[in-house]
Amino acid sequence: MYGGDEVSAVVIDLGHHTCKAGYAGEDAPKAVFPSVVGSIEQLEIGEALKYEKDSEPILDAKDGLRPSDSIKNKAKRKLYVGSQALGYRRDHMEVLSPVKDGVVVDWDIVDSIWDHAFRERLLIDPTEHPMLLAEPCSNTLQQRERTAELMFEKYKVPALFLAKNAVLTSFASGRATSLVVDCGGGSTTVAPVHDGYVLQKAVSTSTIGGEFLTDCMMKSLESKGVIQIKPRYSFKRKEVRPGEFQTVDLDFPNTTESYKLYSQRVIASDIKECVCRAPDTPYDESSYANIPTTAYELPDGQTIEIGADRFKIPDILFNPSIVQTIPGMESLAGSASSVRSLPQMVIESINRCDVDIRRELFSSILLSGGTASMQQLKERLEKDLLEESPQAARVKVLASGNATERRFSVWIGGSILASLGSFQQLWFSKAEYEEHGSSYIQRKCP
Numbered sequence: 415m416y417g418g419d420e421v422s423a424v425v426i427d428l429g430h431h432t433c434k435a436g437y438a439g440e441d442a443p444k445a446v447f448p449s450v451v452g453s454i455e456q457l458e459i460g461e462a463l464k465y466e467k468d469s470e471p472i473l474d475a476k477d478g479l480r481p482s483d484s485i486k487n488k489a490k491r492k493l494y495v496g497s498q499a500l501g502y503r504r505d506h507m508e509v510l511s512p513v514k515d516g517v518v519v520d521w522d523i524v525d526s527i528w529d530h531a532f533r534e535r536l537l538i539d540p541t542e543h544p545m546l547l548a549e550p551c552s553n554t555l556q557q558r559e560r561t562a563e564l565m566f567e568k569y570k571v572p573a574l575f576l577a578k579n580a581v582l583t584s585f586a587s588g589r590a591t592s593l594v595v596d597c598g599g600g601s602t603t604v605a606p607v608h609d610g611y612v613l614q615k616a617v618s619t620s621t622i623g624g625e626f627l628t629d630c631m632m633k634s635l636e637s638k639g640v641i642q643i644k645p646r647y648s649f650k651r652k653e654v655r656p657g658e659f660q661t662v663d664l665d666f667p668n669t670t671e672s673y674k675l676y677s678q679r680v681i682a683s684d685i686k687e688c689v690c691r692a693p694d695t696p697y698d699e700s701s702y703a704n705i706p707t708t709a710y711e712l713p714d715g716q717t718i719e720i721g722a723d724r725f726k727i728p729d730i731l732f733n734p735s736i737v738q739t740i741p742g743m744e745s746l747a748g749s750a751s752s753v754r755s756l757p758q759m760v761i762e763s764i765n766r767c768d769v770d771i772r773r774e775l776f777s778s779i780l781l782s783g784g785t786a787s788m789q790q791l792k793e794r795l796e797k798d799l800l801e802e803s804p805q806a807a808r809v810k811v812l813a814s815g816n817a818t819e820r821r822f823s824v825w826i827g828g829s830i831l832a833s834l835g836s837f838q839q840l841w842f843s844k845a846e847y848e849e850h851g852s853s854y855i856q857r858k859c860p
Contacts, residue, residue, distance in 0.1 A: 425828035427548035431599025434825040435531040438832035443825045445535035452494035452507040495530040503647040505668035509676040516550045544573035546832040548824050551605045551617050559852040566847045573841035576859040578612045580605035582827030583782045592778040597785035599624040604763045616766035620753045624785040631727050632682040633742035641718050645677030649714050661714050689724045691789035697729035731756045757798040781813035782823035
């Protein structure tokens, strides 16, 4: 249907932390940018005044809104998408995420992210390219239909396909059956894939993802009094003598808390990626107390020494109760104590599957997602699983040696799938959408 080389499909993976977009058949996404956006509320003055005059409560015929609500609705949001737009500090700019607990809560933002990907980054006309979108395993019927409506009605795409993250990761490593451990920005999901289908009953998720670890890193460093992380916009460096800099603090009173936190997270996340590695044995304070430190230079020129935290933070994945020892994270400690560790999630998930495929799942556990690029994570997971799994099981944890491939495995799987000749008759086409409506997506994309 859409075979041949004239038009390549576009693959989009909108994750909790970054959005990846590019052409099917390529080995890495063309565009990778944050999946949060900056938003500034703008009230249209004329409208507000008009409503002030007619201040008796008129019900809006369309929505049944009171004037005060209408004023709120008249406030236009200006959205800033992409790392460049977000990197520039603006007064009163809030940083918002469209995804909460794996479910889209704000479709306007998703729409602006897709728009940015098509028009600004890939420079394509969406009406000419079939779209393959990656979706979380927990995606609901309403979410899928809404996606189909937006794609066909607004972007007028010729064809669409929704594929589950775990299935795409499995395809990226060339397997039809595997257990996918996806450590993403917002959560960690363990999903068994059998013959290209996710076994929904055995999917398990935990709220501990990359961003949670970044927050722990930030709180832990600040509590030790090592450092107050200064966002990039809050200082400028000027050269006093050649090679010697002086840092001058700048004050922007109108910066929102969410933007400040976003800017600090960018730095803390980089610290985490540069120095952290999963410890070979479970973390305990005494044995890691005299560990050699690693130096890290912050944007404002200070150098900090990071010791035990390099191992403590990644170990939260294997032992969530460590969170209680980090000052400032106690409020989340309650929820973390009910969270299961990574090896427990894997074993629990495999035990919920049929007996005859358990063996195969144990021998092909795939690691993917940004957090999975952490050093030694694969070795540690394999070691813990060997201790906890049944004797007969041959445990094998697989992860691409290339960190880029681990980060983008969902996207790469989509790229492989959408460029297969045998896949071309599976697209959900515009004609089918017009004939059967958006609910037909359930039949076309199981």
